[in-house]
Amino acid sequence: MPFDGMLNDSGSTVRVSGAIEPTDAQLVAHVCSGDATAFEALVRRHYRVAYSVALAHTGNQADAEDVCHDAFVRAAEHLEECRQPDRFAQWLCAIVRNRAHNVRARARVRRASPLEPGTATSRDSPARDAELADLRGRLLQALAQLPSIQREVVLLHDLHGWSHDEIAVAIGTTSGMSRQHLFKARKRLRGTLGGHSSEDLLHE
Amino acid sequence: MNDDSINDRPIDFSSLDPTRDSTHLNEIAQTIARDAMAARARRSPRPTDMLSELAGWMRPVLAAAAIVLAVAISTLVMSRRPSTRSVASATDILGIPPELMDLVHSTRTPSLAQIDEALATVGRAGQ
Numbered sequence: 294m295p296f297d298g299m300l301n302d303s304g305s306t307v308r309v310s311g312a313i314e315p316t317d318a319q320l321v322a323h324v325c326s327g328d329a330t331a332f333e334a335l336v337r338r339h340y341r342v343a344y345s346v347a348l349a350h351t352g353n354q355a356d357a358e359d360v361c362h363d364a365f366v367r368a369a370e371h372l373e374e375c376r377q378p379d380r381f382a383q384w385l386c387a388i389v390r391n392r393a394h395n396v397r398a399r400a401r402v403r404r405a406s407p408l409e410p411g412t413a414t415s416r417d418s419p420a421r422d423a424e425l426a427d428l429r430g431r432l433l434q435a436l437a438q439l440p441s442i443q444r445e446v447v448l449l450h451d452l453h454g455w456s457h458d459e460i461a462v463a464i465g466t467t468s469g470m471s472r473q474h475l476f477k478a479r480k481r482l483r484g485t486l487g488g489h490s491s492e493d494l495l496h497e
Numbered sequence: 498m499n500d501d502s503i504n505d506r507p508i509d510f511s512s513l514d515p516t517r518d519s520t521h522l523n524e525i526a527q528t529i530a531r532d533a534m535a536a537r538a539r540r541s542p543r544p545t546d547m548l549s550e551l552a553g554w555m556r557p558v559l560a561a562a563a564i565v566l567a568v569a570i571s572t573l574v575m576s577r578r579p580s581t582r583s584v585a586s587a588t589d590i591l592g593i594p595p596e597l598m599d600l601v602h603s604t605r606t607p608s609l610a611q612i613d614e615a616l617a618t619v620g621r622a623g624q
Contacts, residue, residue, distance in 0.1 A: 324537075333530035340522060344515045358515070362529055369533030370540050428512045452510035479504040 321378035324369065336365055339382050343389045345453045346463075349445035350393035351400075352437055354429070360396055364389040386463045435485040439478055446471055447478035594618045 315323070315334070323331030343364060347357035368375070368388050375384050436444050445464060449455045450471075455463070457471040464471070516522045588598055597615040600607045607615075 327534075329530050329534045332533055333526045336526040336529045336533075337516075337522060340525065341514065341516045348513065354513070358525075362525075362532070365529045366533045366536050370536045372537070425512050432508075432510065432513060447508060448510065448513075451507040452513060476504050479506075479508055482508055483503065 316379060317381040318378040321372060321375060321381055324372055332369055335381065339385055342382055342449065342453045342455065343385055345448035346386050346389045346445060347393050349436075349448050350390060350441055351396055352433065354433075356393075356396050356400070360389060360392045364392045367392065380462075383459075383463045431486065435482050438485050439481055443474045443478035443481070446474040447482065450475050451479075 315331075317335070317338075320331045320335050320338075324335065340361065343361045344357055347360040347364070348354065351357050351360055364385065368381075368385050375381060377384070436448075439447070442464070446460055449460045449463065450457070457468040457475070460466075460471045461468045466474075511517060515525070588595075594615065596618050600611060600615055
């Protein structure tokens with residue numbers, strides 16, 4: 294059974310490119326019966342949301358990737374404890390947040406410098422890679438000025454694309470508070486970035 | 498454009514999007530899935546057949562049997578140990594002198610003097 298979908302993280306069955314994608318609950322059931330490809334599908338589907346939360350709490354891409362890896366492994370180990378498999382993403386976010394706090398606590402002990410731009414390379418040209426690295430650095434520095442709750446909301450909304458209702462469930466607040474956090478986060482980010490959007494920065 | 502309408506526009510975080518490179522995402526997903534399934538395998542109890550199930554029971558059962566055996570043997574040894582006290586005979590308890598019992602057990606008919614002597618010892622014992 295192909296589990297290649299990465300568009301649906303709301304737990305409902307959707308049709309993508311003519312194929313019906315299994316729900317999160319179905320994928321979780323498959324994983325519980327030992328299907329590794331089902332877990333791979335869950336990772337593809339929820340990696341971005343996990344990464345958004347991890348980045349909001351760790352502040353750098355390398356730590357965010359490590360946190361995501363640890364969180365997915367931990368989720369797999371305790372998958373039978375996921376009481377609402379159709380809300381796997383929200384359950385995963387709680388694990389990611391917990392792991393990220395541990396990483397931050399260790400980082401404080403090591404006194405490591407936060408918010409280092411990532412070193413990930415792409416398959417673009419070196420000039421484009423350099424531009425992207427510079428842009429990532431500016432965005433991460435701007436994000437570092439925000440409270441963690443605002444970072445999480447703006448990344449979940451603008452990077453991952455969740456609605457305020459979904460964010461409210463994931464972070465344990467109301468939809469209205471999510472809107473307020475997003476508004477303040479965007480305002481402060483634009484202020485820090487000098488009134489430019491990241492697209493403007495990229496094309497300066 | 499006023500402040501509110503600017504902030505209604507999303508910030509473009511696409512440069513931070515970990516899924517923008519599908520090859521990289523596939524590599525990540527495969528690595529995580531492999532590690533995750535290995536972690537699940539380590540956590541789940543290994544399947545056991547009848548023999549291994551019995552072997553699992555064997556050790557505690559043997560240990561319990563050994564304890565019961567040790568207690569039983571020591572109890573038996575204690576109860577079979579011979580008593581150091583002598584057992585009193587019925588004649589001793591009734592106070593019949595040995596001289597009189599000798600006459601009773603003798604095949605010969607005792608003389609009057611012997612009977613008198615034996616009864617005298619009974620009288621002496623009673624005083």
